[in-house]
Amino acid sequence: MNLDFESDWLRLREPLDEAARAVGLAWAFGRVLPAHPMIIDLGAGTGSNVRQLAMKLGRGEQDWTLIEKDRKLLAKAPGEIGRWADRNGWEHKEQRRAYMITCDDMAVRVEMRSFDLAQDPAELGLNQYDGITAKALFDLVSLPWLDRFVKELASCGFPPLLVTLTVDGRVEFSIADEDDGFVLDLFHTHMGRAKGLGGPALGPAAPQALANALTGAGYKVETAQADWKIGPKQIAAHLAMIAGYEKAAKEQDPGNSARIAAWADRRRTLASEQGARLMVGHQDLLAKR
Numbered sequence: 001m002n003l004d005f006e007s008d009w010l011r012l013r014e015p016l017d018e019a020a021r022a023v024g025l026a027w028a029f030g031r032v033l034p035a036h037p038m039i040i041d042l043g044a045g046t047g048s049n050v051r052q053l054a055m056k057l058g059r060g061e062q063d064w065t066l067i068e069k070d071r072k073l074l075a076k077a078p079g080e081i082g083r084w085a086d087r088n089g090w091e092h093k094e095q096r097r098a099y100m101i102t103c104d105d106m107a108v109r110v111e112m113r114s115f116d117l118a119q120d121p122a123e124l125g126l127n128q129y130d131g132i133t134a135k136a137l138f139d140l141v142s143l144p145w146l147d148r149f150v151k152e153l154a155s156c157g158f159p160p161l162l163v164t165l166t167v168d169g170r171v172e173f174s175i176a177d178e179d180d181g182f183v184l185d186l187f188h189t190h191m192g193r194a195k196g197l198g199g200p201a202l203g204p205a206a207p208q209a210l211a212n213a214l215t216g217a218g219y220k221v222e223t224a225q226a227d228w229k230i231g232p233k234q235i236a237a238h239l240a241m242i243a244g245y246e247k248a249a250k251e252q253d254p255g256n257s258a259r260i261a262a263w264a265d266r267r268r269t270l271a272s273e274q275g276a277r278l279m280v281g282h283q284d285l286l287a288k289r
């Protein structure tokens with residue numbers, strides 16, 4: 001599950017993220033960028049945001065910087081980006097410490113930068129960028145981190161920001177189980193554990209906290225739901241989610257491990273044999289001046 005952000009999990013969730021994305025906000029972000037924008041992606045993993053956004057931002061020339069603290073994930077980014085380019089029939093090559101993707105109407109340069117976002121945000125050099133993106137990151141940050149980050153945005157002239165796939169706490173199974181609420185409450189409490197970004201993680205409170213902080217600083221903010229809709233065709237992702245809920249809930253309440261394991265067994269049966277569906281609520285947000 002997404003607690004250790006292994007590349008397999010990121011690969012599994014990438015199509016769910018793509019299908020969930022509020023495309024209108026991505027296009028609107030593209031419209032406020034200049035020609036040949038410089039974009040910085042925070043908590044980039046293996047570069048999923050480049051793969052999902054490059055074609056929605058007006059194509060042309062784009063310069064991306066991927067910020068990621070996990071060097072193993074970052075090292076996988078060129079391979080994942082290369083496979084994406086291959087699937088689209090585009091040329092790609094490494095060039096001067098960056099990765100280049102080219103086709104008739106698009107030239108995307110991607111630079112990888114190992115960086116821990118726990119550091120002073122001033123070190124990101126945000127004023128060099130025309131736009132900032134982040135996907136599935138902001139539920140990991142704390143309120144003090146968010147406040148410091150938003151102050152940094154203000155001091156850099158309020159660059160536009162596209163923050164997507166932030167968990168908002170809504171979870172619905174199409175076939176209910178009596179212990180869904182019990183396990184999900186434990187899971188969401190567990191999400192609040194500190195992730196090394198300034199204190200307790202915001203978890204499902206992140207979308208509202210982010211919108212409040214940005215509007216308070218003077219941004220105009222638009223939000224849209226970007227929910228994962230996991231059906232029988234996404235059974236691997238569904239089973240991974242159940243495993244993640246189970247693991248976190250047991251860590252949160254070890255005394256109830258047997259009850260949680262029984263819930264997970266029933267949910268696996270409902271998913272595998274009865275075609276149960278799962279909706280996981282997320283929010284996308286666009287902030288601009």
Ligand SMILES: C[S@@+](CC[C@H](N)C(=O)[O-])C[C@H]1O[C@@H](n2cnc3c(N)ncnc32)[C@H](O)[C@@H]1O
Pocket residue numbers: 002005010017042043044045046047048049067068069070073115116117118134135136137140195196197
């Ligand atoms: C849920 S993953 C999303 C990855 C990617 N944005 C995607 O959508 O596939 C969260 C990412 O944030 C990164 N991350 C977490 N804490 C970080 C930190 N302190 N500094 C930089 N990256 C961090 C993780 O390593 C992970 O790659």
